Amino acid sequence: MRNWRKKQENRSLKTEKKVTNSATNTSAQLIASSLHLPTDIPDDLQKLYEQLGSPFFHSLTKKQITKLSKLQKEIWKLHQTHRLLLILKSQKIGISSLCILITLYHALTDCMGMELIINAQSDEQAKEHAQDFRRILSGSEKYKDYLITTAFTSMGLLKDEITKVRTIYMHNPKNPTMPTKIIVVGMSPGALLSHKRVGFIWSSDSTISQLTAKRKDEVWAAMLSRLANSLGPAIVECPARAPDGPVYDTWERYQNQLENKIKINPKNDFFCYKFKYQLGIRDKFFTEEFIESEKRRLGPLFGTFYGADFFASGATWYKEEHFKNKTDYATELLLSFHPEDDLISDVTDD
16 A cells, blocks of 8 residues: 555656756747747858947047958858967958957857867956957847846746856757856966856967966867867967967967878967068058058067068067977087196186
C-alpha cells in the first residue's frame, strides 16, 4: 500500500513539473513573440550597417556616413576568407568602428547563445567599446529589442543576465533561455580564461598597452585558447610598435611563411595585412595636407602611427638572439698582444 502511494505521489510530482514547465515555456514563448527579433541578417555588411541606421558620423563635417569605406569592405572580405586575421593599421581609418559592426554581426548570426569577447588595451577603452556597441544596437529600430536592459526571469533568464557596463546581454530567438553574451575586457589573462563558450574574438590596440612583452604573451595565449573548442574567428587590429611581443612574432611568422613559400592555412594560420595611411587618404578619412603636417610633427615616429611600421624610428632594432654570443673577439685579439691585462685596464674618461 505504501509503495502504491509513493508511486502515486511521484506520478503527481512529475505531472506538476510537466505542467509547470509547459506553462513556463508558453510564457517564455509569449514574451519572446512580443519582442521584434528578426533573424534575416544580411551577409552584406553594408546592408546590415544601413539596417542599424547608418550610425557613423564624420568627425570633421559631423555628417552621417551612409556608405562603408572601401578599406572597411576589404577587411570584411578578408575576415570572411580567413578565420584568424591580424591587421596592422594606420590610426584613424575606421577599423575599430568596423570591428564593432563585425562583432554585432556575429552576435546576430553564428554566435547566438554563445560568448563573444572584445579585448581592449585598457579597462577604460574596454568601457568605451561597450558603450559604442550598446549605442549602435539600442539606436537601431530593427534590432533594438535584442538588447536585454531589464530582467526577463519569466522567460527563464537569470536575474543577473542583464546588460551592464562591460557585459552586454542579447536575446537569443533560437533559445530564449540561453542569451548571447558580449564580454568586454582589458589586458587580463584571468578575465579571459574564465570564459568557456567563446565563438568570436575582437582584439583592439593591444600593442598600445603598457604591459611587458611577456605579459602580452600571456594575454595572447589566454585569448586565443578560448576558441579551441568552437574554432570561431578572431580579428586582431592594432598599430605596429616595438618589435617584440605576440603581434610582432605573429607578423614575423607570417612573413617567414611567405618567404619560404609555405601555404597559409585559412582555418588555422593568421593572415596578416597592413592598412597604411595611403588608404586613409584614398577613402577620405583625412587629407594629404594633414598627413604631411603629421610627418613634420612626429618625425621618425610617423611610421608607427600611420605606416603600420615596426621599424619606423630610423634606429637599428636588435633582437635578443643578436646578443647571445658573449665573447668579445676584439678584446681577445687585443689581449693576445698584451698578455698582462693590467697594461690596458686603466681606463679613464679621457
